[in-house]
Every structure is written in structure tokens, then in C-alpha cells.
Amino acid sequence: MITxxxxxxxxxxxxLGAGFALIGSIGLVRLPDLFTRLxxxxxxxxxxxxxxxxGSILYFSLRQGLSLHEVxxxxxxxxxxxxxxxxxxxxxxxxxCKSLAQVPEAGEEKRSNDENP
Amino acid sequence: MLNLAVLAAMAMLGVALLLNTWRLFxxxxxxxxxxxxxxxYINAAAVILIYGVHIGRPDFFEAALLIALLGFVSxxxxxxxxxxxxxxx
Numbered sequence: 001m002i003t004x005x006x007x008x009x010x011x012x013x014x015x016l017g018a019g020f021a022l023i024g025s026i027g028l029v030r031l032p033d034l035f036t037r038l039x040x041x042x043x044x045x046x047x048x049x050x051x052x053x054x055g056s057i058l059y060f061s062l063r064q065g066l067s068l069h070e071v072x073x074x075x076x077x078x079x080x081x082x083x084x085x086x087x088x089x090x091x092x093x094x095x096x097c098k099s100l101a102q103v104p105e106a107g108e109e110k111r112s113n114d115e116n117p
Numbered sequence: 118m119l120n121l122a123v124l125a126a127m128a129m130l131g132v133a134l135l136l137n138t139w140r141l142f143x144x145x146x147x148x149x150x151x152x153x154x155x156x157x158y159i160n161a162a163a164v165i166l167i168y169g170v171h172i173g174r175p176d177f178f179e180a181a182l183l184i185a186l187l188g189f190v191s192x193x194x195x196x197x198x199x200x201x202x203x204x205x206x
Binding site: 007008010011012014015018019021022024025026028029034037038041042045046048049052054055056059060063064067068069072073076077080082083084087088090091092093094095097099 | 118119121122123125126129130132133134136137139140145146147148149151152153155156159160162163166167169170172173176178181182186187189192193196197199200
């Protein structure tokens with residue numbers, strides 16, 4: 001009985017995580033410029049991996065005793081995803097990638113300096 | 118039921134990996150390609166975790182943790198290279 005319920009929740013979390021990963025990748029393909037494209041993967045894939053990990057924690061905790069070392073992956077990804085997104089955004093700002101919005105001041109200054117040396 | 122959910126999740130992640138690969142080849146700028154690689158390794162870690170559930174062995178978390186670590190380091194190195202033209206200053 002309890003196995004069925006826990007398995008139901010585990011499969012629910014697995015499907016939720018995979019669905020979020022898929023939504024993030026669809027966003028990566030469909031969104032128009034790099035700064036909007038950053039939103040899809042960096043938010044949705046951390047949530048997606050979080051869902052998958054929650055599902056596997058439920059699955060293995062039921063069968064082989066409490067297993068929490070999957071939480072390490074979650075914590076690591078939650079810590080590092082914003083850092084890598086920040087670095088990619090900074091690199092894109094410096095390279096003057098095409099943006100739908102107004103580029104912030106520093107980028108504008110650099111561009112005008114580049115155009116009128 | 119769980120087997121069906123695992124297979125469906127694997128199919129969804131496979132489609133996600135294909136979409137990431139499309140952006141990796143298509144991406145108009147190098148930063149798009151780095152972003153696609155970043156997403157690709159996170160999704161690959163998720164695929165390995167789901168494969169561990171499918172097989173029923175908990176040994177696959179170490180592989181996923183290693184992929185996450187190395188992927189973060191490589192993303193950081195690539196972004197730093199684009200920013201500065203050098204990785205270690």
C-alpha cells in the first residue's frame with residue numbers, strides 16, 4: 001500500500017522534473033535573443049533536476065533505507081546555476097549581443113567609444 | 118506505473134537534449150553555444166539520475182555529481198575566456 005503511494009509520488013516528481021527540463025529547452029530554442037534565452041534553461045533546468053532528484057530520493061529511500069546524498073547534486077546546482085548565468089550574461093554584454101531591450105549604460109558607452117575612436 | 122513514468126521522463130529529456138543540440142549548432146553567437154552546453158550538461162545529469170532509477174542502483178549519483186561539477190567549471194572557463202581572452206590571469 002505505502003509502496004504504491006510513494007511510487008506514485010516518485011513518478012509524479014520524475015515527470016514534473018522532466019517536463020520542466022523540456023520547457024526550459026523549448027524556451028532555449030524559441031525565445032528571441034540571448035538575454036531572454038537565459039531565463040528558460042537557468043530557471044527551469046534547476047527546478048527540473050530538483051524534481052528528478054526528489055523522485056529518486058523517494059524511490060531509493062523506500063527500497064534501501066534513507067538516502068540523502070542526492071541532495072548534494074541539488075545544492076550544488078542551486079548554488080552554481082546563477083553564477084554561470086551571471087558570467088554568460090556579462091560575456092554577452094561585453095560582446096554587444098543583439099538585445100531586445102535597452103542595453104545598460106556601460107555597454108552603451110563602450111559601443112559609442114568603439115564607433116567613434 | 119513507475120516504469121512508464123521513467124520511460125516518459127526519459128523521452129521528454131531526450132527531446133530536451135535534441136533541442137539543446139539544435140541551439141548548440143544554430144546559436145548565432147558564442148554565448149548562445151555556451152548556454153546550450155550549460156543546459157546540455159544539466160539535462161545529461163538528469164538523464165543519468167533517471168537511468169539510475171530505471172536500473173534500480175544508487176551508484177549513478179556520483180556520475181551525476183561529477184558531470185555537474187565539471188560542467189560548471191567548464192562553463193565558467195568558457196565564459197571567462199570570452200570575457201577576458203584568458204582563463205587564468
